[in-house]
Structure formats: structure tokens, C-alpha cells
Amino acid sequence: MTTNVSIIGLGLIGGSLALALKRNPEIVITGFDRSYKSADEAYRRGIIDSVAPSVKAAAKEADYLIFAVPVAATAQLLHEAVLWDMKPSVIVTDTGSTKQPIMSAAKGLISKGITFIGGHPMAGSHKSGISAAIEHLFENAYYVLTPPESCPPDDLERLTSLLTVTQGKLAVLDASEHDRMTAVVSHFPHIIASSLVNLLASQEQRQPFVRRLAAGGFRDLTRIASADPVMWRDITVQNKEELIGQLDRWLSEMQTVREMLKNNDPGSIQQFFDEAKQFRDHLPSVTQNEVQGALYMQFDLHIDVPDHPGVISEITRILAEKEISLTNIRIVETRTDVYGILVISFRSPVERNQAAQVLEQETEYSMQIL
Numbered sequence: 001m002t003t004n005v006s007i008i009g010l011g012l013i014g015g016s017l018a019l020a021l022k023r024n025p026e027i028v029i030t031g032f033d034r035s036y037k038s039a040d041e042a043y044r045r046g047i048i049d050s051v052a053p054s055v056k057a058a059a060k061e062a063d064y065l066i067f068a069v070p071v072a073a074t075a076q077l078l079h080e081a082v083l084w085d086m087k088p089s090v091i092v093t094d095t096g097s098t099k100q101p102i103m104s105a106a107k108g109l110i111s112k113g114i115t116f117i118g119g120h121p122m123a124g125s126h127k128s129g130i131s132a133a134i135e136h137l138f139e140n141a142y143y144v145l146t147p148p149e150s151c152p153p154d155d156l157e158r159l160t161s162l163l164t165v166t167q168g169k170l171a172v173l174d175a176s177e178h179d180r181m182t183a184v185v186s187h188f189p190h191i192i193a194s195s196l197v198n199l200l201a202s203q204e205q206r207q208p209f210v211r212r213l214a215a216g217g218f219r220d221l222t223r224i225a226s227a228d229p230v231m232w233r234d235i236t237v238q239n240k241e242e243l244i245g246q247l248d249r250w251l252s253e254m255q256t257v258r259e260m261l262k263n264n265d266p267g268s269i270q271q272f273f274d275e276a277k278q279f280r281d282h283l284p285s286v287t288q289n290e291v292q293g294a295l296y297m298q299f300d301l302h303i304d305v306p307d308h309p310g311v312i313s314e315i316t317r318i319l320a321e322k323e324i325s326l327t328n329i330r331i332v333e334t335r336t337d338v339y340g341i342l343v344i345s346f347r348s349p350v351e352r353n354q355a356a357q358v359l360e361q362e363t364e365y366s367m368q369i370l
């Protein structure tokens with residue numbers, strides 16, 4: 001027996017979901033993207049089984065219809081879907097980073113008797129597009145579902161069971177609770193990351209050298225500012241009330257920091273850093289076999305390398321030959337003429353472990369997974 005899954009939007013998330021769902025041999029995936037190039041690449045790479053000629057055609061045959069497009073487009077398509085011809089038993093879901101506006105946009109569809117269950121796989125990257133899609137993206141990450149009150153329990157069970165192959169940790173949440181929490185851990189940090197980068201850009205006009213000093217901590221803190229601006233524009237617009245609340249709390253926190261600096265009391269400055277460190281150090285950690293509650297996931301491999309320029313190209317060449325993609329590469333410590341520590345980040349523990357294995361076979365360097 002085959003199950004038809006149609007995915008609208010074949011980018012990072014739609015493509016990764018298709019790859020994960022194909023672990024189930026009974027699933028046949030139809031894809032549609034408004035960019036023919038993306039749909040064609042998804043088909044040629046075997047990520048989807050066929051390309052639908054239109055969004056309506058994709059919806060018509062679907063047992064499960066998944067929207068993996070930016071959240072404003074999802075809301076628009078959900079409004080239009082009221083007029084589409086679909087199987088009465090279809091389950092419609094999405095992958096959007098906001099949930100309340102999406103649940104509101106689905107009201108028309110729900111009142112027509114079609115099941116809609118909001119979804120948000122809380123794993124991703126600052127990269128976008130089908131070329132960044134990977135099968136393991138959702139493993140061990142929370143995958144939030146926001147069913148409406150009227151949702152038949154059997155349908156929630158059916159969707160949960162479909163998504164089990166992603167190996168995500170499925171969790172049911174209320175849509176407004178979801179939006180409040182993601183504002184804190186994801187959407188607001190994105191605004192801060194982008195403002196830090198904009199601050200650097202304006203400083204650069206006065207001190208052109210400053211960009212060269214933007215290493216380590218600045219890069220770690222601002223990686224997400226490289227994500228797609230259209231996707232983040234839509235998320236910000238849809239979650240603006242929560243974001244304004246967060247911004248008010250942040251401004252008041254910054255005011256406290258300002259007072260602290262003016263008072264010039266080393267004790268309270270240390271306490272400020274100490275409280276943050278204690279809390280940060282006790283956040284659920286990412287370990288080799290288990291990821292608990294990690295929203296921004298990165299899996300690092302630390303390699304002791306001699307401090308000469310050819311090393312990075314040697315390592316990236318070996319990984320490229322094995323088609324293992326990395327998300328970040330940096331030297332965290334260099335002591336001239338001794339060893340530096342090269343930190344390479346991967347999107348999943350599986351890729352990180354594969355990388356460690358090939359590099360152990362093909363180089364003499366010692367490495368650790370921390």
C-alpha cells in the first residue's frame with residue numbers, strides 16, 4: 001500500500017523532510033515549488049518521486065499535504081486551499097516557524113472538515129534551498145505539532161506516526177505557547193544577531209580594520225544572521241507582538257546593564273556574567289547519542305592540526321571527496337609553530353561521526369568529539 005505525500009516548497013526544510021520520509025518505502029512523494037529549478041533539482045537528486053505541474057495538482061492526490069514555504073506564503077496558500085479539490089481524508093500540515101497566524105489562516109479549511117495540524121520541526125540552519133537539504137536534519141530535535149481543538153485524535157496519531165521516521169522528538173503544544181517560547185529562544189535572538197552585525201557594519205565606516213577582528217565569539221553569536229532575510233521578515237511580521245514584548249524586556253535589561261557600568265561595581269559586573277554562565281552551562285546539552293532540547297544544533301569535531309596553511313584545504317578536500325558537508329570551520333586556538341585546534345561543525349551527529357572516521361583513516365591528526 002502506498003501513501004501519497006505532497007510537499008509544497010522544496011527548500012532546506014521541504015527537501016530534508018522528503019529525504020527523511022523516503023526512509024519509509026511505502027511513501028511516494030510529489031513535490032511542487034514555484035521555482036522550477038528547485039523542483040527539478042529535487043527530482044534529479046531523487047529527493048522526490050515526481051514534480052506536480054501546480055500546487056492544486058499536488059494537493060489533489062495527497063494523503064498528506066505539507067507546506068514548507070515561508071510563513072506568509074503558507075498563510076496565503078491555506079486561504080486559497082479552501083477552494084481546492086482534495087481527498088476528504090487528507091491531513092494538511094506545515095513546517096513554519098510561527099504557529100498562531102498559521103492556525104488562524106487554516107480556519108476556513110478546518111471548517112470545511114479538512115484536518116489541519118500545525119507543525120514546526122525545530123531544527124534547521126542559516127542555509128536555505130534544496131542544495132542544503134539533508135536526511136538527518138530533524139534527528140533528536142523537537143518537532144512541535146499544534147492541533148486545533150477540533151482535531152480528531154486519530155488524525156493526530158496518523159500524522160505523528162508518519163513523522164516518526166524523521167526521528168524528531170514529537171511534542172504537542174498550544175500555538176500561542178509555541179509562539180511565545182520561540183520568540184525567546186529563536187526569533188528574538190535572530191533580531192539581536194542581525195543588529196550586532198549591523199552595528200559592526202556601521203562601526204566599519206569609521207574603523208575599516210574592525211571587520212578583521214570579528215572572529216570567534218562574534219562569529220558564533222551572529223551565524224544565524226546569515227539566514228534568508230525573506231524567511232525571517234515573514235517570521236518577524238507574524239510574531240511581532242511577542243517580539244515587541246521581548247524587545248521591551250531586553251531594553252530594560254540593557255538599561256540595568258548601563259546602570260551597572262555607570263556604577264562601576266566589579267562585584268555586580270561579575271555577578272551579571274556569573275548568573276548567565278550558570279544558566280547557560282545548565283542548558284540541555286548536545287551529546288553524541290542524544291540531543292535534548294537543542295534548537296540551534298551544531299555538532300563539532302575538534303582536530304589538533306599543525307599550524308600551516310595547507311591543513312584546512314587537505315581536510316576539506318577529504319570531506320568533499322566523501323560528500324560530507326560541513327556547516328562551519330574555524331581555528332579556535334593557534335600557538336605559532338605548535339598545534340592549532342581546528343573546529344569543524346556538522347549538521348548532524350551522523351555526519352560528524354563519519355567525518356571523524358574518514359579523517360582518522362586518512363590523516364595522522366588526533367581529534368576529539370566534545
Ligand SMILES: NC(=O)C1=CN([C@@H]2O[C@H](COP(=O)(O)OP(=O)(O)OC[C@H]3O[C@@H](n4cnc5c(N)ncnc54)[C@H](O)[C@@H]3O)[C@@H](O)[C@H]2O)C=CC1
Pocket residue numbers: 008009010011012013014032033034035038068069070071073074095096097098120121122123124125126127128129130228231235
Ligand atoms: N530554515 C530553517 O532553519 C527552518 C525553517 N523553518 C520553516 O520552514 C519553512 C521553509 O523554510 P526553508 O526550507 O528554510 O526555506 P527555503 O527558502 O530553503 O525553501 C522555501 C522554498 O519554498 C519555495 N516557495 C516560496 N513561496 C512559494 C509558493 N508560494 N509556492 C511554492 N513554493 C514556494 C521557494 O522557492 C523555496 O524553494 C519556513 O516557513 C520556515 O519558517 C522551520 C524550521 C527551521
Ligand SMILES: O=C(O)C(=O)Cc1ccc(O)cc1
Pocket residue numbers: 096097121122123124125126127186224295296297
Ligand atoms: O540553527 C539555526 O541556524 C537556526 O536558526 C535554525 C532554525 C531556524 C528557524 C526555526 O524555526 C527553527 C530552527
